[in-house]
Structure formats: C-alpha cells, structure tokens
Amino acid sequence: MSINTPNKQTSHLKREILVRLIRAYLGDNFEEDVRLIPFEMRPKGSEVPFRCCIHKERAILRDRVIAGLGFDIEEAQDSELLSDLAAKAVKREQPEEHPLTLLQTACNECVPARIHVTDLCQGCVARPCESACRFGAIKVVDGKSRIDHEKCKNCGMCAQVCPFQAITKIIVPCENACPVGAIAKDEDGLTKIDHEKCISCGKCVSACPFGAVHKKSQVIDIIKHIKAGEKVIAMVAPSIMAQLPCTPKQLKQAILQIGFSDVIEVAVGADVTTKKESDEFKERVIEGGAPFMTTSCCAAYNELVEKHIPEIKPYRSSTGTPAYYTAEIVKKEQPEAITVFFSPCVAKRREAMQNPNIDYVLNFEELGAWFVALHVQVAECDEAEYSQDSSAQARNFAITGGVAAAVNSLLDENEKANAYVINGLDKAGIRDLKKFAKNGKCELGNLIEVMACPGGCIGGSSTINSYKQAAKQLDAYVKSSPDIKEIVK
Amino acid sequence: MAKVNVKVCLGTTCFVMGSANLQELIELVPRKYGDQVDVAGSPCLGLCSIDWEFSKAPYVKVDDEVIKEATVEKVLTAIDKKLGK
Numbered sequence: 001m002s003i004n005t006p007n008k009q010t011s012h013l014k015r016e017i018l019v020r021l022i023r024a025y026l027g028d029n030f031e032e033d034v035r036l037i038p039f040e041m042r043p044k045g046s047e048v049p050f051r052c053c054i055h056k057e058r059a060i061l062r063d064r065v066i067a068g069l070g071f072d073i074e075e076a077q078d079s080e081l082l083s084d085l086a087a088k089a090v091k092r093e094q095p096e097e098h099p100l101t102l103l104q105t106a107c108n109e110c111v112p113a114r115i116h117v118t119d120l121c122q123g124c125v126a127r128p129c130e131s132a133c134r135f136g137a138i139k140v141v142d143g144k145s146r147i148d149h150e151k152c153k154n155c156g157m158c159a160q161v162c163p164f165q166a167i168t169k170i171i172v173p174c175e176n177a178c179p180v181g182a183i184a185k186d187e188d189g190l191t192k193i194d195h196e197k198c199i200s201c202g203k204c205v206s207a208c209p210f211g212a213v214h215k216k217s218q219v220i221d222i223i224k225h226i227k228a229g230e231k232v233i234a235m236v237a238p239s240i241m242a243q244l245p246c247t248p249k250q251l252k253q254a255i256l257q258i259g260f261s262d263v264i265e266v267a268v269g270a271d272v273t274t275k276k277e278s279d280e281f282k283e284r285v286i287e288g289g290a291p292f293m294t295t296s297c298c299a300a301y302n303e304l305v306e307k308h309i310p311e312i313k314p315y316r317s318s319t320g321t322p323a324y325y326t327a328e329i330v331k332k333e334q335p336e337a338i339t340v341f342f343s344p345c346v347a348k349r350r351e352a353m354q355n356p357n358i359d360y361v362l363n364f365e366e367l368g369a370w371f372v373a374l375h376v377q378v379a380e381c382d383e384a385e386y387s388q389d390s391s392a393q394a395r396n397f398a399i400t401g402g403v404a405a406a407v408n409s410l411l412d413e414n415e416k417a418n419a420y421v422i423n424g425l426d427k428a429g430i431r432d433l434k435k436f437a438k439n440g441k442c443e444l445g446n447l448i449e450v451m452a453c454p455g456g457c458i459g460g461s462s463t464i465n466s467y468k469q470a471a472k473q474l475d476a477y478v479k480s481s482p483d484i485k486e487i488v489k
Numbered sequence: 490m491a492k493v494n495v496k497v498c499l500g501t502t503c504f505v506m507g508s509a510n511l512q513e514l515i516e517l518v519p520r521k522y523g524d525q526v527d528v529a530g531s532p533c534l535g536l537c538s539i540d541w542e543f544s545k546a547p548y549v550k551v552d553d554e555v556i557k558e559a560t561v562e563k564v565l566t567a568i569d570k571k572l573g574k
Contacts, residue, residue, distance in 0.1 A: 008507055008560070015506060016544050041544070245499045245530075368505030372543055377533055378501050465509045 009050075010211030011365070014064065016041065018217065018369035021068045025223055026373065030090070031083040034069070038062045038082075056105075063103045067214035070221065073101045095218045095360065098195045099349035100205070107191050107212040110172045115154055117145045120166035129158035129167060177207035179425050180308055199303035201425060201452045202346035202461030215346055215462070218360045219370070225338045226259035233334070234260040235326045235358075236342040238267045239398035239457035241477045242470035243344075243364050244371075248477060249383035254376050255367075256384060265386055266341070269326030270394035270406070273297060275488045277319040277403075278410035285446050286415045290315070292442040294433075295403050297321045299347035300425065300452035308430065312437035322397060323348065327357035342367060344398075344460030345453065363462035391484035398474055400456035404449040409484050420445030424454030493526045493571045495564065496550040500533025507559075508547035514564055526568055 017037065024033035038061035042054055051057045063073050065082055069089040076085065123143035130138055130145075137151035138158050145158070145167070159167040174183045174191065182197035183204050191212070193204075205213045225232050234255050241248045252263040277295070284290040296302060296317040305312055320328075323341050330339050340360045341352055352358035362370075371378060393406035404419035411417065420442065422429045433450070436442040453459040458470040465473070495518060497511050518528040536548040536555060549559040551567040 008510065012507055012558075019543060244501065245504050365505075368501075372502045372505050375538065376501060379499070379532055464505055466512060469509065469512050 010209070013061075013211060014068075014214070015365055015369050015372075017061070017064050017068050018219065018366055019372045021065065021217075022219060022223065022370050022373040024086075025220055031086045034065065034086040035081060035083040037065050060103065060106045063105060064211075064214065067101055067103070068217050068219070070095055070216045070218055071101075072096060072098075072216065073103050073214060089220045090224060092221065095221055095349075095353075096216050097353060098193075098198070099200050099215055099346050100193055100198065100202075101214050101216055102191055102193060103212045103214055104190055106210050107208075108210045110185075111170050112185060112189075113154065113172050113175060114149060114170055115147055115152055115156060115159060116168055116170050117147060118166050118168055120164050121145050121162075122164055122166070124163065126163070128161040128163065132157040132161040173207040173209060174204040174213060177203040179203065179427050179430055180304065183213075197307060199300050199307060199452075200347040200350045201300035201303075205346065206461045215349075215363065217366055218349075219362060219366045222338075222340055222360050222362055223259075230338055231261045231334065231336060232259070232338045232340060233330055234263045234340055234342055234362075235266050235269075235323065235330060236263060237323070237344055237348075237398070237457060238265070238270060238395050239344040239460065239463065239470075239474070240342055240364060240367075241395065242398065242458050242474035243464045244368070244378050246378035246381065247383060249385065250378055250381040252386060253381040253384040254371060254378045257376055257381065258370055258374055260340070261337070263384075263386065264326060264330060264388060265390050265395070266322045266326045267390035267394040267397065268322075268329065268388050269320075269324065270297075270322035270397045271390050271484065271487050272325040273319055273322050273397075274391075274393060274403075274406040274410060274484060277317050278407045280317055280319055281407055281417055281447060282411060282415055285417070286411075291440055292436065292446045292448055293317055294448040294450055295407075297397065297403055298450055298452050299351040300345070301450040303347060303350055304425065304430065304433075304452075309434055309437060312433055315437060321351065322394070323351065323358060324355060327355060331357045344457045344463045346461060347452065364460075364464050365462050368464050389482065389487065391487040392478045392481035393484040394487075395481050396474070396478045398457040399471060400451050400454075400459075401449065402456060403451075404447050406484065407447060410488065417447035418445040419447045419449060422448065422450045423456075424459075425450065425452040492524070493522075493568055494550075494552055495526060495528040495568065496531040496534065497528070497559075497564075498534045498536065498546075498548045498550075499530040500535075500537065502533070502537040502543050503547035506543065506546035508549075511547060511549065511559060511561060511564070514549075514561060517561070518565075518568070521565075522568065522572070525572060 020037050024030050038058040042057045066073050066076050121144050135151045137148045156169050182194045255263045294316045338359045341358050343361050343363045349361045352361045393409050396402035400423045537543045537546050545557040547559050549556045549564050
C-alpha cells in the first residue's frame with residue numbers, strides 16, 4: 001500500500017527533534033538545552049549522514065528546531081540564537097496563523113519541472129515524439145530528440161509515445177503533490193508557499209524528500225498550560241485509536257499520565273454531526289430536491305471550498321465538524337478548560353484557528369514524541385474509562401467512506417443516500433467538484449464525501465501507524481462499539 | 490537447524506520512531522522463509538533506555554544481534570546472513 005508510507009528518515013529526524021524539545025521544556029534548563037539540540041544530534045566527529053559537512057547539518061537542524069518551537073523558519077533571523085527563540089516561544093500568547101513553514105536551506109535546488117530527453121534516445125526513424133507534439137517543441141537534431149523549452153507546454157505526450165521510454169518528466173515533488181498550486185519555486189529558485197492559496201492539506205510535507213516543509217508545532221504552548229497547573233482537556237480524533245500499540249482505554253490513561261486532566265473522544269461530536277447531517281440530507285436532497293450534498297468534516301476540503309471553489313458552498317452541508325461539536329460540549333460544561341484537539345493532519349490547525357472553542361492542536365507525531373520524551377509505555381498503562389460513549393459509526397469517521405456510511409445509517413431504507421467518495425484530493429478530484437458545482441448536478445451520487453487524504457484520516461500526514469495496520473486496529477475498535485441507534489435517540 | 494528468532498520491538502519509543510512501518514515484517518517473513526524463521530512483535534525490549542538511545546530506535550533483534558535504526562531491508566539482510574544465504 002503506497003498511502004501513508006512516510007519518508008522514514010525525514011520523519012525520524014523531525015520526531016527526534018520534537019522528543020528533544022519536549023524533554024528540554026520539561027527539564028530545568030530549557031533555553032540552553034534547546035540551543036544544544038543541533039550539537040547533541042551531531043556531536044564533534046560524528047558522521048555526516050545527509051549534507052556536505054557537519055556545519056550545514058547543524059544549521060539545518062537548528063532551523064528544524066525553530067519549527068518545533070512553533071515559529072516561522074523563513075521569518076527567523078539567522079543571527080538569532082535558539083535559546084532566545086526558546087524564551088520567545090514560552091512567552092507567546094497565540095500560536096502562529098499559518099501552520100506550514102519552509103526550510104529553505106534544506107530545500108534542494110530541485111530542477112524546475114520540465115520534460116527531459118535522456119541518453120536513452122536512439123534518434124529513431126519513426127520519431128513518434130515529433131508527430132505527437134502539438135506545439136512543434138521537439139525535433140531530432142544530430143541524431144537525438146531536442147526539446148525547445150520556449151515552446152514546450154510540459155504536456156508529456158512525447159514521453160508517452162517514445163518506444164524507448166527515453167523521455168521523462170522531471171517533477172518537483174512538492175509542486176507535484178500540491179493540488180491547488182500553492183507551493184512553487186519563484187524566480188530566484190526559492191520555494192515559497194502562497195498562503196492565500198494553501199489549504200493546509202499537508203501533501204507537500206509528506207512529498208518533500210528533503211523534509212523541507214515543516215509544521216509549526218504548538219507543543220510548547222500546550223505544555224506551558226499543563227506546567228501552570230491549568231485544566232487542559234484532550235479531544236482525540238477518531239483516527240487516534242488506530243495509532244499506537246495499545247487499547248483505547250490505555251491510551252486515555254497514557255494521555256492523563258502526561259498531564260491532561262481529561263480525554264474525550266471526538267467521536268462524541270461525530271455522533272452529533274451524523275445526526276444533523278442525515279437530517280440535513282433528508283431535508284435538502286430527499287424532500288427539497290437538491291441534486292447533491294457534500295460532507296463538511298474534512299478541514300482541508302473546507303479550506304478548498306473557501307479559497308478555490310466558492311461556487312460549491314450551496315451544496316456543502318452546513319453541519320459542523322465532529323471537532324466543532326466536541327469542543328462546544330467541552331467548553332459549555334467547563335468554560336475555564338483549555339481544549340486541545342489531537343489531530344492526524346495539518347489542516348485541523350486552520351480549523352482550530354477559526355474556532356474559539358478549540359485552543360490548540362497537537363498532532364499524533366507530537367503526542368508520540370511526548371510519550372517518548374517521558375518514557376510512557378502505552379502498552380503497560382492501566383485502562384481508564386471514557387465518561388461518554390460513542391457509536392461504531394462515529395468512530396468509523398476516520399476511514400474513507402465512514403462519514404457517508406454513518407449518515408446513511410440514520411436514513412430510512414427509501415431515503416438512503418447514493419454515496420460518492422473522493423478518496424484523496426488531487427487536481428482531478430478538484431476539477432470534478434468544480435464541474436458538479438457548475439452544472440448543479442453529479443451523476444455519480446447524491447452524497448459526496450470528500451476526504452483530502454487517501455484512505456481518510458488514518459492516512460493523514462501527521463499519523464504514526466502504517467495504513468494497513470491502522471485500518472485493522474480501527475476496525476476492531478469499531479466492531480466492539482455500540483450501534484449509533486443506541487447512542488443517538 | 491535451529492530456527493532464527495526475530496523480535497520487532499513494538500514498545501512506544503520504537504513504534505513512534507518507525508517500527509509502525511516494520512509491522513509488515515510479521516507477515517512478510519513467514520511468507521519468505523517459511524518455518525526457518527520465527528518472527529513476532531515484542532513489548533519494549535529495553536534497548537532505547539540504555540543511555541537514552543531513543544534516537545537509534547526502532548530496534549529489531551535477530552537472535553542476539555541488535556539492529557539499530559532498523560528497516561525492513563536491514564532485517565532481511567540479517568536473516569539471510571544467519572541462514573547462510
């Protein structure tokens with residue numbers, strides 16, 4: 001399975017930094033210990049695994065630490081000491097607005113995306129490349145095909161027809177992965193994220209082979225509240241139950257052990273979402289005659305709608321996300337509590353930023369790092385009961401098809417939705433959505449579930465477990481859970 | 490011939506640092522080697538806490554040999570060596 005197979009070395013590096021940062025913050029000498037992280041990871045005389053010399057290794061590690069501290073790498077001055085930044089991180093009142101930042105010194109000077117004729121070209125007689133090109137951009141010169149890049153539109157037709165497979169498309173992985181054209185090299189060859197366009201789906205984070213796209217962590221902000229003895233409540237996304245080698249109840253105990261005062265499943269909110277969304281489907285599509293409705297629980301999809309497909313808004317469900325209802329319940333009961341959403345992805349940070357009931361977002365990698373820093377063995381934890389139960393259908397929101405299936409479970413036989421699932425947002429899926437909105441119809445179904453990550457939330461860019469194992473683990477939990485009709489009356 | 494014994498550490502540290510992606514070994518190894526090799530996931534082997542060596546996780550043990558920063562590739566190579574391949 002290709003989904004969610006992380007770039008192991010890059011995630012290993014990023015997680016190692018998080019562990020060291022958290023340990024430093026929980027220790028007595030935070031600022032100095034943070035300053036030392038690059039030196040501890042690459043002590044004098046150590047191997048230089050990735051870069052030209054130990055100094056560049058350390059310089060890049062320093063920049064990665066900046067993202068771990070929650071700052072923008074591009075904005076930080078080269079002359080600023082990590083110890084000063086660490087002090088600044090602790091004083092910060094608000095996490096930064098945009099969740100992604102680029103580490104330009106780690107960013108390889110990837111060759112700009114283009115079509116390239118390799119040495120395998122035989123300068124054959126048939127020359128299908130010449131006849132396939134609709135722009136007159138490829139000609140055989142001196143026995144080899146040559147591309148005129150002024151004319152070439154990068155369509156790749158020549159590569160498709162070459163009998164020797166001698167023509168290749170060179171891609172820039174982040175640009176190629178981004179479904180909305182928000183990340184690209186500028187005239188100076190430096191990669192930049194256009195935050196006006198970015199939907200925080202996190203695909204560039206997973207795609208970059210140099211690990212140059214970083215998530216700005218809020219882990220210091222969260223620990224600060226815990227250290228201050230405040231009541232900090234963990235709201236854990238359904239996908240978390242598939243992440244670590246332990247039972248859901250052991251996971252709760254482990255989270256309590258690192259200092260949270262309570263743990264609530266976001267599946268509780270997913271039950272509310274399911275109820276409202278199935279009522280809405282009935283009202284809009286079955287009774288109101290609307291051609292289709294899309295789901296509204298994926299944060300990256302919601303950003304996509306706001307920034308790129310506003311015309312689909314009338315068709316998107318107006319129901320809130322599971323995180324929205326969970327946070328509402330928690331803040332209503334305990335307005336003084338600090339709420340932290342435990343997330344499989346980057347996009348939820350944007351959602352949290354727009355929702356005053358969600359104070360912070362901690363992703364699964366950061367939670368894992370926190371456990372490592374404190375030597376918590378999740379498999380050895382006792383079991384702690386959740387105070388509020390949730391349904392099998394709600395817990396299954398984490399996997400593609402789960403949301404639509406949940407909505408259907410509350411609809412009568414003759415009202416069932418015909419679900420169409422967009423399993424991972426890409427350029428083609430976005431074109432489809434635009435088409436459905438423009439034509440006001442969708443031939444493929446009347447309930448469109450959109451999941452930005454292939455496989456759903458358990459395929460998210462900040463997950464720990466491999467997809468196949470995660471799906472198995474989630475399924476076991478779902479199977480042991482009560483039916484939604486026992487929870488939602 | 491004695492069987493080769495493979496233990497994939499599934500303690501929290503190893504799991505977070507990468508053994509989540511080594512779980513495929515538990516299915517792959519029996520398919521590849523039949524009953525010449527025993528393979529299983531294991532609770533924490535205690536290797537990460539020696540001198541706080543978490544950065545070298547995930548760990549896998551092939552008989553008595555400890556593999557640091559284990560990958561599927563490294564483990565299969567070690568098994569081949571044990572089997573004299």
